[in-house]
Amino acid sequence: MDKQQAQDQINALKEVLNQYGYEYYVLDNPSVPDSEYDEKLRELRDLEAEFPEFLSDDSPTQRIGGAPLDAFKKVQHNIPMMSLGNAFNEEDLRDFVRRATKSTDQPVSFVCELKIDGLAVSLTYENGKFVRGATRGDGTTGEDITSNLRTIRSIPLVIKENETLEVRGEAYMPHQSFLSLNENRLANEEEPFANPRNAAAGSLRQLDPKIAAKRNLDVFLYGVGEWNANEITTHSGRLEKLKELGFKTNSEWKKCSSIEEILEFIEYWTTERPNLSYEIDGIVIKVDSLEQQENLGFTAKSPRWAIAYKFPAEEAMT
Numbered sequence: 001m002d003k004q005q006a007q008d009q010i011n012a013l014k015e016v017l018n019q020y021g022y023e024y025y026v027l028d029n030p031s032v033p034d035s036e037y038d039e040k041l042r043e044l045r046d047l048e049a050e051f052p053e054f055l056s057d058d059s060p061t062q063r064i065g066g067a068p069l070d071a072f073k074k075v076q077h078n079i080p081m082m083s084l085g086n087a088f089n090e091e092d093l094r095d096f097v098r099r100a101t102k103s104t105d106q107p108v109s110f111v112c113e114l115k116i117d118g119l120a121v122s123l124t125y126e127n128g129k130f131v132r133g134a135t136r137g138d139g140t141t142g143e144d145i146t147s148n149l150r151t152i153r154s155i156p157l158v159i160k161e162n163e164t165l166e167v168r169g170e171a172y173m174p175h176q177s178f179l180s181l182n183e184n185r186l187a188n189e190e191e192p193f194a195n196p197r198n199a200a201a202g203s204l205r206q207l208d209p210k211i212a213a214k215r216n217l218d219v220f221l222y223g224v225g226e227w228n229a230n231e232i233t234t235h236s237g238r239l240e241k242l243k244e245l246g247f248k249t250n251s252e253w254k255k256c257s258s259i260e261e262i263l264e265f266i267e268y269w270t271t272e273r274p275n276l277s278y279e280i281d282g283i284v285i286k287v288d289s290l291e292q293q294e295n296l297g298f299t300a301k302s303p304r305w306a307i308a309y310k311f312p313a314e315e316a317m318t
């Protein structure tokens with residue numbers, strides 16, 4: 001095989017393996033058996049070894065980086081990653097809806113989403129390629145955990161358009177991964193993690209990406225930071241665009257146009273919550289119109305256009 005043929009074959013394998021990975025890890029709907037994925041990955045590894053000049057970091061063979069880091073670099077969030085104000089009961093929710101509604105003479109619609117109990121992360125893409133991932137930190141300064149986030153298979157190394165944008169979401173550990181991790185830790189006489197959130201945070205704080213890679217972490221993306229001009233005018237439109245770009249979003253969101261619909265959504269998920277394969281600790285309610293969000297603005301530490309309804313703390317198991 002000459003160089004041109006090798007380069008073409010490597011590019012074709014990268015494209016088809018990134019598509020297979022998208023179907024398996026983002027859509028949870030693989031179109032080929034694992035054996036076909038593994039065989040093509042082996043073929044790509046061999047070709048990249050024979051022609052290292054064509055090896056690039058957006059290759060599916062490059063998910064688990066090299067040597068462990070000495071420390072995490074600091075990252076500045078140009079747009080702060082805010083925390084949410086909390087609502088604990090129906091009255092708090094009615095107050096939130098009242099405040100949002102009286103801020104405009106236009107009708108206000110809301111988006112309700114599941115509040116994932118994980119670790120907030122920011123992912124930056126330049127011309128469609130994943131270039132940096134960071135923790136929220138204190139909202140302004142986070143830690144560069146790119147090498148660990150690259151090991152999360154549902155985070156695309158290349159998205160479907162060559163957009164330059166920052167997306168935000170929650171990295172989390174699914175229940176099943178949490179149970180097996182703690183089983184292994186107990187078997188090795190190590191301290192088990194108290195809950196999936198601590199396990200996810202502990203995994204992403206590992207300096208060696210080989211350890212993070214073994215923790216079966218996942219991610220849901222639900223927001224954006226810096227995104228050059230685009231025509232989207234609602235939060236629900238953003239969720240749909242993120243999905244189109246190839247990001248893993250949580251499909252359980254719902255547009256609500258009244259407090260009654262919000263309360264109904266909360267009631268439904270209060271019952272359904274135990275059937276989810278991941279931990280949620282509440283419901284996030286946001287004003288859908290981006291223009292209305294802008295008019296509402298922020299308090300010192302959280303947006304006025306969003307609130308987190310927190311589920312009552314579960315009774316300690318006696």
Ligand SMILES: NC(=O)c1cnc(N)c2cc(Br)sc12
Pocket residue numbers: 082083084113114115116117118120170222223284
């Ligand atoms: N869908 C969402 O907006 C969402 C889901 N899960 C979370 N833990 C958080 C946290 C913030 Br801040 S927003 C958000």
